[in-house]
Amino acid sequence: MASEGTDLSTRKSAENIALCHFKRQKVAISNIIITSFPFLELLRDYGFINNELYEKSKKSFETSGSQKEVIYHVLSEVEKTFNLSLLKALFSKDIMETYPGLKDIYKTFKKVIPNIELFLRSDGEENEEKCDIQESLEQGTVDFGNNSISGKAKKRRRTTMHTDDTVNFNAEILPVTCGKMMGMLIKRKLQRGATVKCIRTEDGNWFTPKEFEVEGGYEKSSNWKNSVCCGGRPLKWLIENEYLPQPPHDRKRKPENAEKCKICGDEGKLFKCSFCLIFFHEYCHIPPVEPERKDWICTFCTIEESSRSQQHASYSEVLARRMGPKEKLNCVFLLLKLYYHLENNIFRSIPHEHYVQKASQCLETLRTLDEIKNKLNGGCYTKVKGFVLGMNKIFQDPKHDDSVQTEKEFKKNFKQVFSIQ
Known part of the structure; x- marks a missing residue:
């Protein structure tokens, strides 16, 4: 299908963000793995480490006084061939029940990649299908003349192959x-x-x-x-069949004058800032709203408080800054302003003529913005310059038809939030 390349790109972006976050969590994971079984066995059985490394690590874990270093070394080895299937195994039910502390680590991954469950689920199904085919080959039950195939493979074929060729089910607009x-x-x-x-x-x-x-x-x-x-x-x-997202459970529908999300302008399950009393969807806000918090304050209010002591600086000085908490907050604010600009000022004003084309271009820009947001949340930008370069790719890409307006909005807000002279 036409969007398969885009889906692959989105998955690759998620994988890069996950790797970046995995590197930062290796020490924390090493502190949680206090027994070698079943952790090392799982890595070996799934092919993440070879038998030689397994035996060596198992022996070192039992005889060494620094088990944490052994686990850290193993994690550093699997990092070299990292993919999302590693996280699928690491955060499997059996492993997290053995090492409960991994549940908190998993929550940090969900914050930097909110839709990580979708990626892990599809990755697991691909691996399961490969195992089914391999098992059938070993048993001699697969006939590529369509005479014989395993029961699981037949069932999967029924659910994935019967699609209408005239409709691109992976498109953003259906x-x-x-x-x-x-x-x-x-x-x-x-x-x-x-x-x-x-x-x-x-x-x-x-x-x-x-x-x-x-x-x-x-x-x-x-x-x-x-x-x-x-x-x-x-x-x-x-x-x-995962062509459409599973909508979250919503509370009872409100009347037409109900509250709406500040960013996208839609209704649904909303969370209210306790300071400005404005509403947001959980994942429209950056960082994602923490539903369990009672006195939650949005980024707009947080930035307003922190900007009062902001020192003036030049553009080059700002680009060279390390991406500390203050700089990250400013970048998050810039993204929120752009999301609002795209979804409220551009997307909602698209006329019916050529609607699919114009709306698809806007949705493409929003998807690219999602990737930048995930990289920012995942700590992939070490300096402000990296974030700005990522934004410039949007402005310079001709497929983003709204880039001129978007760039103008970004530069105006960038100068304001960083107090550039």
Whole structure:
């Protein structure tokens, strides 16, 4: 499909961010692994370390007085061939039950890559499928003339191969129908909740999936996932096969004058800043909102307090600064301002003519911005200059049709937040 290259790029970006964060967590992980079993056995059985390194590490762990150093050395070795399947194994149920402290480490990964569960799940399914095929080969049950194949492989083929070739299910915008209704579903909006208006019709009106279903004449339907279709497939099928995100559980729908997210302007499950009383979606805000915190303060209020003591500096001085907490806060503020600019000023004002083309370009810019956000949260930028270079790639890329407006907005806010003379 046309977007497979983009999906691969997004996955590669997540893998790079995960590696960067893994390097920073090796010491913490080494302090948690206090017994060699089943940690070393898992790494060996899954092929992350060879038998020679396993035997050597096992012996050193039992005889050495510095077990933490042994684990750190092993982690440094697996780092050389790092991929997301390592995290899939490291944060598996059996391992985290043996080493409960890894649960806190996993939470830090979820903060820098909010959708990491999706990547780990798809990676695990790929590995499982490879194991199924390998097992079938060993048992002599696979016939590439389609005469024989294992039961698991047959089942997987049924769920992944029966797709409509006329529809690119991986696209950011999907054509949807329900009875007499026709519209375009924006995946990014659906991910914020099932009560978000994520379907746009030709007349420019927006509907939630349930509202779209009712307008299409399915008032009595018990499940919008089965009624709203794309390319002949119900949305339930798309969600199960990971073409669509699984929307989070939303509270009861509010009236039309309900609160909306400051960044994207959508409704859904929102969290209120205790200082300015403005609402945000959990992952629209940077860093992600901590739902369990009662007196949560948003980045806008935090930056307002901290900027009062800001010292004036030149542009070159700011670029050369180490990415400390203050600098990171400023960069987070700049990203939030850009997200707001793109989603409220550009995306919402796209006319119906050539809507799919213009909206897709804006969504592409937002996706690239997501990658920069994940790198910033993951500590991949050591200096402010690295963050700015990442932003400049957006402005210089011709596929980002809104780059001129976006660059102008970024430079204005950059000068303000860093107090550049």
